[in-house]
Amino acid sequence: MIGFAALIDLIRRYRTLHNPPATEPESSFGPFPIRFGILGASRIAPDALIIPAKSHPDVVVSAIAARDELKALAFKRKHNIESLYCGRNPYERLLDNPDVDAVYISLPNGLHFEWAMRALEMGKHVLLEKPSTDTAENTKRLFEFAEQRNLVLMEAFHYRFHPAIQRVKEIIESGEIGAIKSIDAKMSIPASIFLKPDDIRFKYELGGGSIMDLGCYAIHAMRYLTGSDPLEVTSATVDLVPGTTNVDRGATASLVFPGVIGSMDLHLYRPWKWGIIPSLPQFPLKVTGEKGEVELTFFLLPHMLHSITVSVQDEKAPKGVKVRTEQAFKPKDENMKGEDWWSTYRYQLEAFVDKLKGRTPQTWITPEDSIANMEAIEMVYKKNGLGPRPKSEFMLPPHFPRGSDAVLNTL
Ligand SMILES: NC(=O)C1=CN([C@@H]2O[C@H](COP(=O)(O)OP(=O)(O)OC[C@H]3O[C@@H](n4cnc5c(N)ncnc54)[C@H](OP(=O)(O)O)[C@@H]3O)[C@@H](O)[C@H]2O)C=CC1
Ligand SMILES: O=C1OC[C@@H](O)[C@H](O)[C@H]1O
Secondary structure (H helix, E strand, O other), rough: OOHHHHHHHHHHHHHHHHHHOOOOOOHHHHHEEEEEEOOOOOHHHHHHHHHHHHHHOOEEEEEEOOOOHHHHHHHHHHHHHEEEEEEOOHHHHHHHHOOOOOEEEOOOOOHHHHHHHHHHOOOOEEEEEEOOOOHHHHHHHHHHHHHHHHOEEEOOOOOOOOOHHHHHHHHHHOOOOEEEEEEEEEEEEEEEOOOOOOOOOOOHOOOOOOOHHHHHHHHHHHHHHHHOOOOOEEEEEEOOOOOOOEEEEEEEEEEOOOOEEEEEEEEEEEEEEEOEEOOOOOOOOEEOOEEEEEEEOOOOOOOOOOOEEEEEEEEOOHHHEEEEEEOOOOOOOOOOOOOOOHHHHHHHHHHHHHOOOOOOOOOHHHHHHHHHHHHHHHHHHHHHHOOOOOOOOOOOOOOOOOOOOOOEOOO
């Protein structure tokens, strides 16, 4: 249960994120903001880019491309976006716009590779949703191409930019809970409320599945907290989307890291309690060490709510365990950037812009990190018997087809 004070604090943070104080563009950038285009009027785009951009003085979301004209128009109007591309080849036509500097790609997973390749080809920097592509091989090819084009490409593992998960890492590294032995990540979304049966996550051909959608985070967090990659997957089970033989709406897996067992328990379709009571999504992450444990609730979206509970063996404490709880909405170090109302996505945007400006971001998801994460996802799909996800065979044409430059401005 959330207390009254925590609820008021949550409302304050939420309101400030949506109505941020005015800021001046940073002098090094002058009056020229980074102009972002969005491919696809996706559900996540407002949280992941449009709202964070409101408080970033150097970012303007200037273009949206979407297949469906009515949906696209409604999106443009709602978010006050200058340029709209819909109708024929909308994504290509947005990429053709020389005024767009960077694109945010939140298309279905199975389309990430193709559209990120196309965007890079057209000279755009790319903020790419997770999981980066459909296979480690395509992720590798994509990052090689970005390097060749000298463009910034990053997989949007937003949770990693927030101080909460970084505080957990700091606690582990302080030695307070001793050498870590296990990590348990549970990620669970109640059935039918947030995701309808036709959701992209339930479609094999679009790169769906709980391991692709949620497992990518669980594996990423395990790799980050252990500072290593899995050596082996020792067990793995799946709960299939009814009527399919290859797409998981739920899954479990145990991954062996050096000295650590990582377990994940994923549900895109968690049944309601007694069939009648739904509950909120749950994302707890627990790390157990030789001397104690640390648990971060809601590790994926800690800016909404979270607590970090540290329990350490202590003979003098009642029941032999000393327990304390903390929160980390903002970096402790005053030299680091961040506000307590920044979302994971706002921290991520700050880093992306820092990279474009040639500054050192506080946190970054490297190409090697993204490739290793896809490799681990593939290990899990191999162990559970579902096998590789459908791999995009997209190849850039020798002359990339250029669409019309016509932009519909109908605000
Ligand atoms: N970082 C985060 O917190 C989150 C990340 N994600 C990631 O973002 C991506 C999108 O997720 P989400 O916003 O939930 O998805 P949506 O279904 O809301 O959006 C996907 C978009 O893809 C476009 N699209 C293009 N081709 C297809 C197709 N064949 N079928 C369906 N859609 C198509 C649609 O755009 P249009 O019709 O407008 O052109 C649609 O708006 C995924 O990669 C997911 O993993 C998702 C949720 C949270
Ligand atoms: O990235 C995500 O984060 C939140 C989840 O609800 C969602 O399924 C996933 O795509």
